[in-house]
Amino acid sequence: MPSLAQALRSTFAAADTACPLQVEGLTKRFANSDTPVFADISFRLNPGQSVALIGANGAGKSTLLRCCVRLIEPDAGRIVLDGVSLCGKSGRGLRQARNRVGFVFQKHCLVPRLSALSNVLHGSLAHHGGPRHWLQGLATQADREKALHCLEQVGLAPLAHKRCDELSGGQSQRVAIARALMQDPSILFADEPTASLDPQSGEEIMELFAALGRARGLTLFFVSHHIEHALHYADRILGVRDRQLMLDSASGAETLTSLRGFYA
Numbered sequence: 001m002p003s004l005a006q007a008l009r010s011t012f013a014a015a016d017t018a019c020p021l022q023v024e025g026l027t028k029r030f031a032n033s034d035t036p037v038f039a040d041i042s043f044r045l046n047p048g049q050s051v052a053l054i055g056a057n058g059a060g061k062s063t064l065l066r067c068c069v070r071l072i073e074p075d076a077g078r079i080v081l082d083g084v085s086l087c088g089k090s091g092r093g094l095r096q097a098r099n100r101v102g103f104v105f106q107k108h109c110l111v112p113r114l115s116a117l118s119n120v121l122h123g124s125l126a127h128h129g130g131p132r133h134w135l136q137g138l139a140t141q142a143d144r145e146k147a148l149h150c151l152e153q154v155g156l157a158p159l160a161h162k163r164c165d166e167l168s169g170g171q172s173q174r175v176a177i178a179r180a181l182m183q184d185p186s187i188l189f190a191d192e193p194t195a196s197l198d199p200q201s202g203e204e205i206m207e208l209f210a211a212l213g214r215a216r217g218l219t220l221f222f223v224s225h226h227i228e229h230a231l232h233y234a235d236r237i238l239g240v241r242d243r244q245l246m247l248d249s250a251s252g253a254e255t256l257t258s259l260r261g262f263y264a
């Protein structure tokens, strides 16, 4: 008779390839701290789902999001992306496993002196084996057409050749989203994508995520301090507090008041 732990492990081992992200027992402690940021966190996302991650400042949201793709190395836990375990992978193997993951950050991390189109082309590097492809200027015509199409999808094709340091914050965030789309992502991670935007631009970016999610069947996993965004744009809300996943709920079951309590 298998133990509960063995049963859980074998269930997890038979990972559902249709599941965009499964994590089990994720734990992270930074070297300069005695206590973990979070410990033993487990959840799985469903395809096409829009999931908000909420929590107070310093609760560990960004760290958790990054640990899910090993941009930050967790201390323990298992991660399966699109049916592929990230455990034990490094270098090329890890990059390949992350091939269909898009990441959008609060600060869009664009190269300021390059055009929007060139920045979006960077998003295809993972498919072409690293920066040499870019440095040698070998972007194919097909890559350029795809990059333009991605810019079209975020409503920015007319500004394709404009330098990124001449774009507004909202336009820059659209370029960052177009760059993520170059990966043909099945899952898009977004870390406070509207934090540096005015309310109107923030709404527009969230509308864009929602529209792209519907059109492409994308799974969206986003961090937000805007409870309204979590309620309006997410199907499901995860909340971290006291190093644990304290909330995992359908957004329809939550209210502004119930979520505000999360920040008390």
Ligand SMILES: Nc1ncnc2c1ncn2[C@@H]1O[C@H](COP(=O)(O)OP(=O)(O)OP(=O)(O)O)[C@@H](O)[C@H]1O
Pocket (backbone or CB within 6 Å): 030, 031, 032, 037, 055, 056, 057, 058, 059, 060, 061, 062, 063, 064
């Ligand atoms: N690279 C790091 N080295 C050491 N400690 C870190 C590092 N990154 C984050 N931390 C610490 O981990 C904790 C969680 O940080 P994190 O940025 O994940 O929280 P957050 O919930 O995203 O916060 P915020 O809402 O303010 O962005 C904080 O105490 C932070 O100081």
